[in-house]
Amino acid sequence: MRKKAYVIQFGGLKVGSHSFEMEVNDEFFEDLDYSEITKADVKAEIEVLKQNNVLTLHFHLTGTVETICDRCGIESSLPIDITEKLVVKHGDVKESTEDIVVLPHGENEVDVSHFLYEFITIAVPPKRIPCEEDDAIECDYDALAKLDSIGTEEEREDSSEDINPIWKDLKKLKFKEN
Ligand SMILES: [Zn+2]
Known part of the structure; x- marks a missing residue:
């Protein structure tokens, strides 16, 4: 170029x-x-x-x-x-x-x-x-939760284990506390 x-x-x-x-x-x-x-x-x-x-x-x-x-x-x-x-x-x-x-x-x-x-x-x-680094901008926790659940599903693709919806909600709460 x-x-x-x-x-x-x-x-x-x-x-x-x-x-x-x-x-x-x-x-x-x-x-x-x-x-x-x-x-x-x-x-x-x-x-x-x-x-x-x-x-x-x-x-x-x-x-x-x-x-x-x-x-x-x-x-x-x-x-x-x-x-x-x-x-x-x-x-x-x-x-x-x-x-x-x-x-x-x-x-x-x-x-x-x-x-x-x-x-x-x-x-x-x-x-x-x-x-x-910037207190004025907070991480998009909704996007994070989605990303996280996608990641979790991919990781668990091999197992037949379903993700408990309550567990997902708990994860969201955990992120908000950060
Ligand atoms: Zn962020």
Whole structure:
């Protein structure tokens, strides 16, 4: 995947500082099937400092990422504020590291979409239970109870044992007390 909006053409840039602005939104994540994040509203400001042989990129990402509560499935917005630095230079591509991009000689553009993806993914905690962190939002206990009963039924598929409806109701009560 190569999206023009995320490619910085630096060949024609003068030595000095240049500003770029990019949007990281739902569309950005649409093509990334492997992405756990699918919705975002993030502004990426990139300050590009061009020196003779080196390009230094300072990223500032602000906005929100939609996360889904791991427990009940409710969506909520997680604010992010990320600053990152990336150095771009020419040379042996194999010498690239996490924060140094080495491009083959003659290559005068750098696609930053992968880095934007990485910065955002790293900023969002892998185990997300936003309901718990935000007192204003409570887990959707009805959805939880449903999920739980589905899980229980699947687990018990092999046995002929029926789930006692009273037991289900007790489970719901238990969740409400949490
Ligand atoms: Zn929840």
